[in-house]
Amino acid sequence: MPVSKVLLVDDEPHIRRIGELSLKGVGKWKVVLASSGHEALEAAAREAPDVILLDVMMPGMDGQETLLELRAREATAAIPIIFMTAKVQKHEVDRYRELGAAGVIPKPFDPMALPGQIRDILASYAGPRA
Amino acid sequence: MKAAPAPADEIERLAALSDAAILDTPPERAFDDLTRLAASICRTPIALVSLVDRERQWFKSRVGLDASETPREVAFCAHAILGEELFLVPDAYDDERFADNPLVTGPPNVRFYAGAPLATADGHNIGTLCVIDHGPRQLDEEQRSALSALARQVAAQIDLRRANGRLANLNGELVARAREAQAVIEQRKAVERLKDEFVSTVAHELRTPLTSIRGALGLLEGGVLGALPDEAMEVVHIARTNTDRLVRLINDFLDLEKIEAGKLELDPKHVDVRQLVSSLVESLSPVAAEAKVELWAEVRGELDLVADEDRIAQVLTNLMSNALKFSPPEQRVELFAEATATGRVRFGVRDRGPGIAEADLARLFNRFEQLGGHGPRKVGGTGLGLAISKAIVEQHGGTIGVASALGQGSTFWFELPPRDARPSLAAPSEM
Numbered sequence: 001m002p003v004s005k006v007l008l009v010d011d012e013p014h015i016r017r018i019g020e021l022s023l024k025g026v027g028k029w030k031v032v033l034a035s036s037g038h039e040a041l042e043a044a045a046r047e048a049p050d051v052i053l054l055d056v057m058m059p060g061m062d063g064q065e066t067l068l069e070l071r072a073r074e075a076t077a078a079i080p081i082i083f084m085t086a087k088v089q090k091h092e093v094d095r096y097r098e099l100g101a102a103g104v105i106p107k108p109f110d111p112m113a114l115p116g117q118i119r120d121i122l123a124s125y126a127g128p129r130a
Numbered sequence: 131m132k133a134a135p136a137p138a139d140e141i142e143r144l145a146a147l148s149d150a151a152i153l154d155t156p157p158e159r160a161f162d163d164l165t166r167l168a169a170s171i172c173r174t175p176i177a178l179v180s181l182v183d184r185e186r187q188w189f190k191s192r193v194g195l196d197a198s199e200t201p202r203e204v205a206f207c208a209h210a211i212l213g214e215e216l217f218l219v220p221d222a223y224d225d226e227r228f229a230d231n232p233l234v235t236g237p238p239n240v241r242f243y244a245g246a247p248l249a250t251a252d253g254h255n256i257g258t259l260c261v262i263d264h265g266p267r268q269l270d271e272e273q274r275s276a277l278s279a280l281a282r283q284v285a286a287q288i289d290l291r292r293a294n295g296r297l298a299n300l301n302g303e304l305v306a307r308a309r310e311a312q313a314v315i316e317q318r319k320a321v322e323r324l325k326d327e328f329v330s331t332v333a334h335e336l337r338t339p340l341t342s343i344r345g346a347l348g349l350l351e352g353g354v355l356g357a358l359p360d361e362a363m364e365v366v367h368i369a370r371t372n373t374d375r376l377v378r379l380i381n382d383f384l385d386l387e388k389i390e391a392g393k394l395e396l397d398p399k400h401v402d403v404r405q406l407v408s409s410l411v412e413s414l415s416p417v418a419a420e421a422k423v424e425l426w427a428e429v430r431g432e433l434d435l436v437a438d439e440d441r442i443a444q445v446l447t448n449l450m451s452n453a454l455k456f457s458p459p460e461q462r463v464e465l466f467a468e469a470t471a472t473g474r475v476r477f478g479v480r481d482r483g484p485g486i487a488e489a490d491l492a493r494l495f496n497r498f499e500q501l502g503g504h505g506p507r508k509v510g511g512t513g514l515g516l517a518i519s520k521a522i523v524e525q526h527g528g529t530i531g532v533a534s535a536l537g538q539g540s541t542f543w544f545e546l547p548p549r550d551a552r553p554s555l556a557a558p559s560e561m
Contacts, residue, residue: 022349086334086338
């Protein structure tokens with residue numbers, strides 16, 4: 001599945017910037033940024049990204065709630081979602097997969113490897129569960 | 131009238147009586163039946179179970195008498211408890227101890243008295259089973275022995291009561307202790323939960339700024355932001371590798387926390403050992419190349435292994451990283467996997483490094499143990515790798531060890547049991 005546009009959702013501005021530089025500079029993708037779950041819902045509907053990189057620990061609507069909201073809306077239901085998070089204990093990762101995440105990228109991430117990781121995850125992703 | 135002296139065991143006797151918790155309790159059939167039987171066998175109008183208290187005698191059971199107690203100083207029973215045998219007063223008028231006793235001269239007009247001491251199991255006479263008549267008389271042999279036998283039954287009832295009382299106390303104590311223990315367990319669980327949350331939060335809070343730092347350094351080093359002068363690149367490289375080390379340290383800390391709390395989560399699956407070994411060799415070959423060390427691996431035969439592949443890879447990565455760190459250049463680090471005669475899968479990592487002194491072997495798997503004095507910081511581990519490896523192997527039901535001698539290199543090995551003998555692979559306990 002070819003990627004041309006990525007939505008990166010993270011409440012940390014520095015991480016958004018680093019992620020943006022990586023996705024643009026290494027992945028050569030268009031990047032849309034959102035700093036909260038609510039912004040993500042809006043941006044996802046407006047921009048129709050090929051994939052969403054979603055932080056988990058965010059104030060207000062957290063990543064897991066955001067995923068469920070995105071899934072519940074027709075326009076965004078089919079967009080693959082990858083959690084990018086520092087919360088990667090096994091039971092946490094299991095939970096993300098149960099929620100239907102396409103994959104999990106642990107923080108800190110390697111910005112040179114990040115686009116490759118996203119491609120690999122999408123290559124083996126069968127689509128959101130019903 | 132002559133009051134009876136206190137028996138020699140008065141203190142213990144009173145303690146036994148109080149222990150029975152029988153004084154001033156309502157009538158009970160078990161005692162009343164025996165009292166009635168005593169009166170009937172001895173053909174007396176009065177029969178009593180009399181308990182001799184500090185200042186009084188109190189009647190637990192009585193036939194033919196209305197009073198529930200009398201002062202101890204006038205009590206016939208206070209005399210009866212001084213001996214082991216049946217105490218007989220055939221005619222109180224003829225006995226100087228009792229002739230002017232108000233119980234003789236007035237109601238209930240005692241003339242004849244026979245009292246069998248109630249001896250507790252620990253040998254204290256706490257009272258009597260006695261029979262009383264209004265005229266002088268005797269008991270025949272059969273009546274005497276029946277009265278003594280009935281007294282033993284009364285004493286047995288009292289002993290039973292004491293035992294039950296103790297049992298109830300013990301039971302109450304046990305219940306209280308169990309409650310206390312439960313409370314302690316709950317408290318510990320709460321503390322554990324708080325600690326887990328704390329550790330997880332701290333790890334997250336550390337990783338968040340590290341994500342920006344690691345990312346910035348990675349972008350600089352990767353040249354995405356333009357080429358850097360050589361020395362700048364060198365410095366960025368140093369910063370990036372040390373950031374990676376800090377990240378590893380945090381991960382190791384988290385692992386160790388989980389291990390120590392017994393919460394290491396294993397995900398056992400069938401492992402393709404050949405595939406595992408080749409991917410490990412591939413991922414470590416840049417490190418080997420940098421250290422100018424040859425990496426050599428061999429999987430001997432078909433190996434059947436069910437284990438948490440990521441965790442086994444973590445152990446092997448630890449052992450191989452150590453071997454690469456300590457290996458001299460131009461030498462070989464060997465990784466092998468084979469089946470043992472008992473069907474276990476054995477992994478080994480051999481280096482030709484400086485080796486380990488025998489005295490150091492035992493503490494090698496302790497946390498923060500880095501050997502070599504001058505060497506450890508130079509090679510830059512977290513000091514937690516072997517402790518974590520040991521815990522992972524042991525949670526798989528396996529064993530880990532090392533064969534080494536100074537100047538002869540080291541072989542670290544671990545063995546995992548065959549797939550059907552792995553009790554510890556069950557879900558981690560909640561405790």
